Amino acid sequence: MNWEQLLSLKRFGDTNKRIRKEQDETRLGFEVDYDRIIFSSEFRSLQDKTQVIPLSETDFVHTRLTHSLEVSVVGRSLGRRVGQKLLEKHPHLQKVHGYQANDFGAIVAAAALAHDIGNPPFGHSGEKAIGEFFINGSGKAFKDQLTDKEYQDLCDFEGNANGFKILTEHRKGRLGGLRLSYATLGAFMKYPKESLPKKPSPHIADKKYGFFQSEKEIFLEVASELGLIKRSTESVSFSRHPLAYLVEAADDICYTIIDFEDGINLGLIQEEYALEYLSKIIRNTIKPENYYALSTKQDRIGYLRALAIGSLINEAVDIFMKHEDAILNGTFDCALLDKSQYEAQIKDIIKISVENIYQSTEVIDKEIAGYGVINTLLTTYTRAINNGFNNTASNYDSLILKGLPDTIHVTEPSLYKRLSSVCYYVSLLSDSKAILDYKKIKGIDF
Structure with a gap:
């Protein structure tokens, strides 16, 4: 894959190529993507959708909307930092084509903003509930009237595929859905494959699926325009857009650290665990005198959270750049944070969150x-x-x-x-x- 194609400004229905150097710097195409997402009714509904704690009555707990905004902020930082390093490594992207570091940040921020837009009510249990209806409920009666892939779409109802549908589905008066740039759509697609075969390999791109059969054609158009690498001759399966790894990293950083923070603020996890499990991640940035000067639990946990997120952003950028060649040729097969030196601490934090929050x-x-x-x-x-x-x-x-x-x-x-x-x-x-x-x-x- 090459960055010139991957950074395509094309939108559904375009008849002329959009040239980066011809863009209005005060209203950049990638930034328009962000605006279109945030003003959509589908995004607005996330304010009343579960992140972790369903229907919580406290102000501490994140909804899908606040989580998405935070992931977007982290994603923007990741994108800008990576963009700066990529332009140093590939100067022609800036000198010849006019791309700027902020372009990468805008793409990742927009895709990260939309990353949960397709999630149903009640969190991930909502996805499972829809699937359960077709596996063991009344919906099972439809199995023989559908193709295998159509039925699998319903049995493994996937928020990522539903998000792609929201962003691209043709509606009367709204062809191409939100008409986002193909670069943003590519960064959004963490799992660029159809529902079958299910998990054909341990590659991270095969973990789930990213589009329904109803959006197959628009997916293929986007993949072709971006020059994504085809990974199978027997089914629709492609390598990820490189910036999808940054969207995933932003999400991983936020739910690992912020869900942990929610659990502590709710009293589901002891405050002492915060310093104990985050200490290695923040050892180079924490100032004990600042930490102990804070008088409330919420402020102390917020301080540790900010340092941990900053540390993980720095590391994710380094991992991306170290493996850029493998990411571009489709052979990088895991999430960025799977290569983290803090992997053990991250797993410990997630384990505590599962036991004390998700299974509460x-x-x-x-x-x-x-x-x-x-x-x-x-x-x-x-x-x-x-x-x-x-x-x-x-x-x-x-x-x-x-x-x-x-x-x-x-x-x-x-x-x-x-x-x-x-x-x-x-x-x-x-x-x-x-x-x-x-x-x-x-x-x-x-």
Whole structure:
């Protein structure tokens, strides 16, 4: 792969090539991507979607929106730092093509901002709940009417693929979705493959999948424009866009350190663990006199968190540059932080977070409730749209259909697209709206 292609400013529907040197420096194309994402209704709904603690009533806990904003800030720093080093290493990118270090930062920041935009309500348990509906629930009845890949899309409902759908899906009056630059779309795609075969290799790009069958053609167009390396002759699978590694690193840094911080502020993890487990990561930057001068737990943990994030940013940049050649030829097969000298500390922190936060009674109880909510919504909506399509809708089905948006097409002849549109609708609901719709269906608090 080469950086000239990878930094493509092209957007869906363009008939002329966008030249970097011709860009308006006060309204750069990559920065437009960020603006389009942040003003989208899909991004706005993240303010009421679970990050770790579902439906938390405290101010300490991050939502998907605050998490995404923080990942974007870290991503911008990573991108700018890497961009500066890449321009020193490949000066023609700046001298001939006009790229600047901030371009890399803008691309990574935009892709990082959108990295969770496709996640359904109730966190990762929401993804599992949608899949469970098709594996063991009422949705299993559709298996024989779908292709293997279509069915796998639904059984392994994937927030990353749903995010790509949000960013690129054609809608009436909105062809190409948000019409982001292909460089940003490439950086967004952590798993540039289809749902089958499932995990064909230990390569990080094969861990999950990145697009539904409904977005296959636009994915192929983006991959071709960016010059991504094809990794399989039997299925659609490509190497990652190099900047996807930075988006992933930004996410890894934030959820490792900030989820840990949330757990301490909530009292789920002892404060003493913060200094104990972060000490090696921050040993070169911490000033004990500054730390002990802070009078509140929240300020002390915030100080340690800021130092830890800064240290991991520096290391991620060094790892990227050390392995740039392997990243460009598609042979770098793990996350950047998997090469970190602090890998042991990171794993210890994640282990503590899993035991004390992700598996806490509060989280588990609300994930169970989330399963019930999503199963009820999918059962009710899929029955209504399919009965509507077959002209067998009951009065109740008709009432349900009247309450659904135009994005769910009852007359769509493809069963896969009808089912996908229901999953898409449910995935866009906030936690509170999903519960409200559930209560309406159940006749609760009417």
